Amino acid sequence: MRTEKLTFTGHAGDTLAARLDIPDVGHLATALFAHCFTCGKDIAAARRISGRLAAMGIAVLRFDFTGLGHSGGEFANTHFTSNVEDLVLAAQHLGKLGHPVDLLIGHSLGGAAVLKAAGQIPSARAVVTIGAPADPGHVAHNFSGKLEQIQARGAAKVDLAGRPFTITRDFLEDISSARLKPAIADLKKALLVLHAPTDQTVGIDNAAEIFMAAKHPKSFVTLDDADHLLTRAKDAEYAAEVISAWCRRYLDIAKPAAPVGAPEGIVRVSEVDADGFLQDVVAGPRHYTRADEPKAYGGTDAGMTPYQFLSAGLGACTSMTIRMYARRKGWPLEHVAVEVTHDKVHAADCDGCTSQSGKIDKLTRRITLDGALDEAQRTRLMEIANKCPVHRTLESKVVVETSLAPATAPAEAV
Secondary structure (H helix, E strand, C coil), X not given: CEEEEEEEXXXXXXXXXXXXXXXXXXXXXXXXXXXXXXXXXXCHHHHHHHHXXXXXXXXXXXXXXXXXXXXXCCHHHCXXXXXXXXXXXXHHXXXXXXXXXXXXXXXXXXXXXXXXXXXXXXXXXXXXXECCCCCHHHHHHHHHHHHHHHHHHCEEEEEECCEEEEEEHHHHHHHHHCCCHHHHHCCCCXXXXXXXXXXXXXXXXXXXXXXXXXXXXXXEEECCCCCCCCCCHHHHHHHHHHHHHHHCCCCCCCCCCCCCCCCCCCEEEEECCCCCCCEEEEECCCEEEEECCCHHHCCCCCCECHHHHHHHHHHHHXXXXXXXXXXXXXXXXXXXXXXXXXXXXXXXXXXXCCXXXXXXXXXXXXXXXXXXXXXXXXXXXXXHHCCCHHHHHHHCCCCCCCCCCCCCCCCCCC
């Protein structure tokens, strides 16, 4: 994934700061991400979700609303309606860049904003909300102790997440007058509602109201015990995986052409977190998995190890080759199962190995064949197993050519 720094003009003429996370696997779709109330584009959940979606082929633009993060303007002069306007302008900017928005994602109040803005972004075909309120006025509970002061004086300083923000009477009037349900009922786009039942900031009843107000196609997925901000990496990663799997049903994602000389395309592996070993493994636009190491070796055990992937390749190829042969022969093979284990053994203990010194890799394969097969058929299928292309590759001389990709400039701070 590479990240481009972008700016565009917001609703009040201020310069808004944004980052466009672009996939390495081919730009298959574009998403626009709206962050939570008083948060920013660089909050951990936004970065993790954006990064995981980019690894799956979906570019994501995340930006700071007016007066927040690195964007210009005064937060005190903004409100819910201005956030919606900023979202529409962000979508228009993406359109001018040749990346019309396919997917809208909103977190907390940002979720309410994408529901409201969706009708003004015709290119979007799907909308995702994460912990969103059914009524923008819900955020007023964050400064309930200052409501009288805000009404009397026109504005007041409110401490939110350890930072002071000026909340105005205009802001309160705007969120109280915003009506989401008509916009939800007229969404005319696929909707995915993600919410945690234990969310202490925006209750789960909000998800129910949004879901009931929407027309089909609509889906709801629980985030279990995640907190409102998805501060745990595993919760943000889970949300990203659900969004990616769900949206492919509703977005017209075309498969890019495979590189010349690579009929199966390129398998790309990129690390998720520099502090661990978790890797995104992507093959084309539709196949995604993860690699990791066990916790005992410093990983998080969130995916198969590299040697398990190697074993899986041999096992899958073996099963497919046997099935192909039995199908062609019309033999009564009902089911194939292959178990593969990998180990390092002393060469001197390996029968049939050419090397007799040091340690070598040993793959042990155990094949189960179910069905009314006679002994001759079973013997023949075991012979066919050894003709599996991956088996032949592993036992032949393999050449690995390695080159260094051109260095990319680090994303500039904004």
